[in-house]
Amino acid sequence: AQSVTQPDIHITVSEGASLELRCNYSYGATPYLFWYVQSPGQGLQLLLKYFSGDTLVQGIKGFEAEFKRSQSSFNLRKPSVHWSDAAEYFCAVEPPGSQGNLIFGKGTKLSVKP
Amino acid sequence: KAGVTQTPRYLIKTRGQQVTLSCSPISGHRSVSWYQQTPGQGLQFLFEYFSETQRNKGNFPGRFSGRQFSNSRSEMNVSTLELGDSALYLCASRGVDTQYFGPGTRLTVL
Numbered sequence: 001a002q003s004v005t006q007p008d009i010h011i012t013v014s015e016g017a018s019l020e021l022r023c024n025y026s027y028g029a030t031p032y033l034f035w036y037v038q039s040p041g042q043g044l045q046l047l048l049k050y051f052s053g054d055t056l057v058q059g060i061k062g063f064e065a066e067f068k069r070s071q072s073s074f075n076l077r078k079p080s081v082h083w084s085d086a087a088e089y090f091c092a093v094e095p096p097g098s099q100g101n102l103i104f105g106k107g108t109k110l111s112v113k114p
Numbered sequence: 115k116a117g118v119t120q121t122p123r124y125l126i127k128t129r130g131q132q133v134t135l136s137c138s139p140i141s142g143h144r145s146v147s148w149y150q151q152t153p154g155q156g157l158q159f160l161f162e163y164f165s166e167t168q169r170n171k172g173n174f175p176g177r178f179s180g181r182q183f184s185n186s187r188s189e190m191n192v193s194t195l196e197l198g199d200s201a202l203y204l205c206a207s208r209g210v211d212t213q214y215f216g217p218g219t220r221l222t223v224l
Contacts, residue, residue, distance in 0.1 A: 032211065043118075043204055044215040051211065090157065099170040100147040100162030100208055107156065
């Protein structure tokens with residue numbers, strides 16, 4: 001079955017430190033890959049997406065993600081975290097032809113220490 | 115361009131009642147998906163509509179239904195509410211290749 005794994009439930013980093021959030025997916029072919037962010041009580045905001053081509057993709061708010069086919073991973077990174085980045089981050093995949101069905105990981109909650 | 119809007123933002127219902135949630139997609143988008151978000155199960159796909167037709171459905175009981183109108187606005191309905199239906203219900207509007215989410219409707223079932 002298709003699945004998305006975010007192994008870290010909760011991560012705490014200091015403001016200004018670098019960040020990497022992990023995401024692994026299980027699917028035969030390369031699906032469309034997404035990272036979304038959710039602030040408390042809010043909907044999901046798209047950070048970035050990967051469909052094909054360059055495996056390093058840039059997103060909003062200074063985030064980037066790298067697709068590694070050999071590891072079935074799509075990890076999210078930011079070189080310097082700001083206090084406003086505290087939120088929950090979701091990795092999602094859309095298998096080709098799935099018609100609007102995004103499969104989400106369980107999410108990683110990011111806390112930022114001053 | 116205006117984003118995805120969902121109404122109402124908050125709802126409180128009692129067990130056995132039914133509820134209807136509404137979603138207006140981004141102008142020009144014809145696909146609308148619905149998701150349920152709970153602390154235990156996370157984000158789960160309910161169904162997807164395109165041009166008034168349901169194209170895909172998740173693994174939810176028949177109490178969960180939806181429809182889409184000719185202007186692409188969509189509604190979802192939950193009948194005979196159960197305590198476990200308490201959740202954040204998110205609607206997503208799909209453009210060419212990406213889903214954009216609304217703020218959600220927080221449903222509490224007492």
